Amino acid sequence: MENVKQNNSRNALLFIIGLGIIIGVIVPIVPQLVWAVSHRWAFPDLLPEAMSGRAWKYIANPNSKVLSATLNSLVIAICVTVISILVGVPAGKALGMYKFKAKGAIELIILSPSIIPPLAVTMGMQVIFIRMGLSDTIFGVILVHLIPTIPYMTVSMAGVFANYDPAYEEQARSLGAGTVKTFFLITLPTIFPGIVTGAMFAFLISWGQYILTIIIGGGRVITLPLLLFSFASSGDFTLTSALSIIFLLPSIIILVITSKYLSGQSSGMGGFGNI
């Protein structure tokens, strides 16, 4: 009986949290969905006067730059994610598992971009980037996006590695697994959820980046947030809403993957564990 009671109060709590998420996250999206396919929708009408596929036609039109901007955003976000993993995993391993000289100072250097507002850093960086010819290029934008993502990835991996016991690898070796098998069967599965979490957030940080892109890209490198911003300020709600939906897609996909994939049990799933 006690158990049933406990379950009931637990369910009630889950229901309230779920309701909060729906009200806070999903409800605001509903008008956008409607806007995206409406012709005119004036206050105080509950539904739009007429429906229209105008926004989607515009998006599909190659001259509209929406597709190329989406592609830009994707390429940049993927490159940023991959580089963040390549830098963040070894850096996180070093910070999480080893003791070395000046560790505190190195930690500070890695974390400093996320302590100082990126805008302040970028203003100075722009001058250097212009001199190096990196300004107005996709490559430059990728580099500048790494400023917020690498600290994130590193800290997240440091948490994973702080909870990681290298004796698991020894155990696998002594059971007959060579170094390659040990890496793929033992090390990787243990730290993989941590990498996935860090990578997805790195992707989202880059995907949603506006200020860093416009400063370093100088308006030449057009990404989705830049287009979205210009449509929003022009007051075209239909187009803005349609673009927002595209903009939202990765977040939704990532949300689904995280909830499905990361609910498993793993010792490496420390996230921001004790570093």
Place this chain on the structure above:
Amino acid sequence: MTNISLRNLTKVYEGTKEPAVENFNLEIEPGELVAFLGPSGCGKTTTLKMIAGLHSVTGGDVLFNGERVNDIKPENREVVMVYQNYLLFPYMNIAENVGFGLKMRHVPKDEIARRVDEILKLVKLEGYGPRKPNQMSGGQKQRVALARALIIRPKILLLDEPLSNLDAHLRDEMRELILTIHKEFDVTTVFVTHDQEEAVLLADRIALIFEGKLQQFSRSEDFYERPASKRIADFFGNANYIAGEKKDNKVATALGTFAVREDLKVPDGRVTLIIRPESIELGKNGENSFETKIARRIYMGTYIRYRIDMDGAFWDVVGDPHYNVDYDEDKTAGFTLPKNKIWLLEGDK
């Protein structure tokens, strides 16, 4: 069956000057169950890992059946280590964990399944295959870890503190299991422990290690009856000491002269006489008897413990478990040191 020889084995960790293991020489017989005993940080686990190939050797050699294995990788040594905290792979179920070693040896799937069932039965975990490690208790995890090691029929089994993470009642069970397994698989087994009781209960022979140096390697009886130093005597239970001068199988002390066995290989001169509290007889029974004051009488439940005055120092004496003899505090009583229970060390420091 495999014999293990450690020859001048030395390990110095990078960035340290003091060797963690220094000049180890040890011969472990095939099928023997040996304990590496010592306080934490004494180098016993380091030695175990050098046998497993998980730590490189700084100097000296590790030999299996006379063959040098220093350069053989851990995965090719057929030596399995079982860790203190079990280290079951968390994302694999019990059957996958146990079958891991066979999978690495490319054994066909159905044979793995059969052998996993077989060994789970042996460790009394039949039907637990589909469970995840986090659904198992500490004792069960330990048995899974043992099964995972034994399934590949290793040449040598290495156990790191096999009983120390378990509750008292589980320890007895696990001790029985280890002894059964050791008998059944006839595998040369080395385990590491800081607990002398654990070592005495399990091992055929014990290697006592202090500060990276092997102190004594012998049967557990020898540690009690023939310790190589005062420190070793103290590590194994209580010991009473008195300094004296040896001459012609007699030791003259402040409390009288005691006769000792003829076969003790200690030269005449200054010696330390050692006797265990439980070896001292109550009452004056002829040779080697003396009288002294009972300073303390401590009731221990199953027996009585006396603290007797030995010329300023105090000795412990284990009293009669049947209470047939019972001495009062502050009274004088007789005691006898049986000749064959007296052990001598050179020097009186």
